[in-house]
Amino acid sequence: MSPEREWRLLTSVRRAIRTDPSQxxxxxxxxxxxxxxxxxxxxxxxxxxxxxxxxxxxxxxxxxxxxxxxxxxxxxxxxxxxxxxxxxxxxxxxxxxxxxxxxxxxxxxxxxxxxxxxxxxxxxxxxxxxxxxxxxxxxxxxxRTPFLYRPIVVIVARALLTVGAAILFGASPLIILLTFISALCAAFTQAGLARLQVPSFFSQIAGAFVITAFATVVSALGAAGIEPFTDVQPSIIVASGIVLMLSGLTVVSAAQDAIDGFALTAVGRILDLTMQTVGVVLGILIGLEVARLFGFSVALPNDALPFGSLPSQIAGAAIIAVAVALFNGAGMRIILVSAMLSVIAILGYTFTLLLDIHVGAASAVGALLASFVGILIARNLHVPSVAVTTAAIVPLVPGLTVFRGLLGIVDSDGTAEGMLVGISPLVLAGTIGVGLAAGASLGLYLGTPIRETLASVAKSRARVRR
Incomplete structure (x- = not known):
C-alpha cells in the first residue's frame, strides 16, 4: 500500500473516532x-x-x-x-x-x-x-426590506394566474382575454378592500362575486346571440377565478404543521383555510342569486371539462406557477424552480390519470413528485422548499369542480336527488384538496432524509479532496 493511501486510511479512522476542532x-x-x-x-x-x-x-x-x-x-x-x-x-x-x-x-x-x-x-x-x-x-x-414588487405588479400577476388556468383547460383566445379582464377586476377590488383593512373573509366574498357577475354578463350576452360571446364558456371564467381565490391558501403548511405535531397551529391554519374557502363559496352563490333575480343564469356543464392538450397543460401550469411566485414576492431563482416543478406536477398528474387512477390519487401523485424534487434541489439552489412547492401544486386546484358543485346546488329543485347532483362534485373537490395536501407533505418528508444524506456525502467528498 502506498504511503498516500495509508495516510488516507489513517485519516479516515481518526475522523471516525475523534472530532476535528478545525471544522x-x-x-x-x-x-x-x-x-x-x-x-x-x-x-x-x-x-x-x-x-x-x-x-x-x-x-x-x-x-x-x-x-x-x-x-x-x-x-x-x-x-x-x-x-x-x-x-x-x-x-x-x-x-x-x-x-x-x-x-x-x-x-x-x-x-x-x-x-x-x-x-x-x-x-x-x-x-x-x-x-x-x-x-x-x-x-x-x-x-426593513420592502416587498420585492410594487402593488400593480402583484395585481397583474394575480390576473395572469387565471390566464394560465384558462390555457390549462384549452380555452380559446377570447375566453382567455375575458378571464384576464374578470380577474383583473377582482384583483383591483380585493386590493382596494385590503387598503381599507377589510377582513380577508369579506374580500374573498367580494372577489368571487365580481368574477361570478362578470361570467353571468358574458353568459347573458351569449344567450342573446351577440357576437363574439355565443361560443364562450362562462364556467371556465369562474373556474379560473376560483383557482385565483384559493391560490394563496396555506394547504401545504397546514398539513405539514399537523404532521409535525403543531396541532394548535394546524387547527388555526385549517380554520383560516376553511373561512377563506367559505368566503369564495358565498361570493359565488350571492353572484348567482343576484343574477337569477335579474333573470339571468349560467348553464350548468353536463360533464366536467377536461384539461386541454399536453402542451396547453404544460404552458398553463408554468404560467400559474410563475404568477403565484410573483405575487408571493419571489425572486427569479424561485420563479424558475416553481415553473419547472409545476411542469413535473402536471405531467405526473396527467400520466397517472392514463393508468385509470382516481383523480384525487392522481393529484396526490403530482403534488408528491413536485414536492419531492423540490426538497432535493431547494438546498443547493438556496430557495425555500415551501415556496416552490406551493406554487407548483396550484395548477391542480379543482376550481371547475367546485363551481360545478355550487351551480348544481343552486339549480337543484330541493329534492335529495337534486342536492346530490351538486354535492358530489364538492366531495370530489374535497378529495382532490386532501390529495394535494397529503402528496405535498409526503414528498417533503420523503425527500428530507435523502437530501441530508446527499449533503453529508458531498461534505465527506469535500473533506477528502482537502
Whole structure:
C-alpha cells in the first residue's frame, strides 16, 4: 500500500473516532451568559423565527431556526412554543435564577418568499460563525426590506394566474382575454378592500362575486346571440377565478404543521383555510342569486371539462406557477424552480390519470413528485422548499369542480336527488384538496432524509479532496 493511501486510511479512522476542532464554526462565545446577553440572543432568535413564520414558513421551520440560533450562541435547552398567531421562547439558566421568557405576536401572515429566502440564508450565516452584533444588524436590514414588487405588479400577476388556468383547460383566445379582464377586476377590488383593512373573509366574498357577475354578463350576452360571446364558456371564467381565490391558501403548511405535531397551529391554519374557502363559496352563490333575480343564469356543464392538450397543460401550469411566485414576492431563482416543478406536477398528474387512477390519487401523485424534487434541489439552489412547492401544486386546484358543485346546488329543485347532483362534485373537490395536501407533505418528508444524506456525502467528498 502506498504511503498516500495509508495516510488516507489513517485519516479516515481518526475522523471516525475523534472530532476535528478545525471544522467547528468560530462563532462568538460567551463564557459568562449574563441576563443582558441572554435577552439579546433570545430576542434575535425569536424575531428571526417570527419573521419566517409571518412570511410563509412552517411552524417546524420557525422552531428550528429559533433553537439553532440559540444553540450557536450558547443557549441550550431553549423552550419554544408556536401557535397560529404568537411565538414564545423561554430559557432557564439555573435553579437559582428566574427564567427569561419572551413573546411576540404574529400580526398578519403575508407570504414574502424573497424575504424568507434571505432569512434562511441568515440562519446559515449565523451557524457558520457570524457574530451576534453583526447578526442583529443583518436581521434589521432584512426586516426593513420592502416587498420585492410594487402593488400593480402583484395585481397583474394575480390576473395572469387565471390566464394560465384558462390555457390549462384549452380555452380559446377570447375566453382567455375575458378571464384576464374578470380577474383583473377582482384583483383591483380585493386590493382596494385590503387598503381599507377589510377582513380577508369579506374580500374573498367580494372577489368571487365580481368574477361570478362578470361570467353571468358574458353568459347573458351569449344567450342573446351577440357576437363574439355565443361560443364562450362562462364556467371556465369562474373556474379560473376560483383557482385565483384559493391560490394563496396555506394547504401545504397546514398539513405539514399537523404532521409535525403543531396541532394548535394546524387547527388555526385549517380554520383560516376553511373561512377563506367559505368566503369564495358565498361570493359565488350571492353572484348567482343576484343574477337569477335579474333573470339571468349560467348553464350548468353536463360533464366536467377536461384539461386541454399536453402542451396547453404544460404552458398553463408554468404560467400559474410563475404568477403565484410573483405575487408571493419571489425572486427569479424561485420563479424558475416553481415553473419547472409545476411542469413535473402536471405531467405526473396527467400520466397517472392514463393508468385509470382516481383523480384525487392522481393529484396526490403530482403534488408528491413536485414536492419531492423540490426538497432535493431547494438546498443547493438556496430557495425555500415551501415556496416552490406551493406554487407548483396550484395548477391542480379543482376550481371547475367546485363551481360545478355550487351551480348544481343552486339549480337543484330541493329534492335529495337534486342536492346530490351538486354535492358530489364538492366531495370530489374535497378529495382532490386532501390529495394535494397529503402528496405535498409526503414528498417533503420523503425527500428530507435523502437530501441530508446527499449533503453529508458531498461534505465527506469535500473533506477528502482537502
Amino acid at each position: 467547528v464554526a468560530l462563532t462568538e462565545a460567551y463564557p459568562v451568559l449574563n441576563e443582558t446577553v441572554v435577552v439579546k440572543i433570545l430576542d434575535l432568535a425569536l424575531r428571526v423565527g417570527e419573521s419566517m413564520f409571518a412570511v410563509g414558513a412552517s411552524a417546524h421551520d420557525a422552531t428550528f431556526a429559533i433553537t439553532r440560533i440559540s444553540q450557536v450562541y450558547g443557549l441550550t435547552g431553549v423552550q419554544v412554543e408556536v401557535t397560529f398567531n404568537a411565538i414564545s421562547v423561554s430559557y432557564h439558566r439555573g435553579e437559582e435564577d428566574w427564567p427569561t421568557t419572551l413573546l411576540r405576536v404574529v400580526r398578519a401572515a403575508s407570504p414574502d418568499h424573497a424575504k424568507l429566502q434571505r432569512l434562511q440564508a441568515l440562519v446559515v450565516d449565523i451557524t457558520d460563525g457570524m457574530e451576534l452584533s453583526q447578526a442583529r444588524i443583518a436581521f434589521r436590514i432584512i426586516r
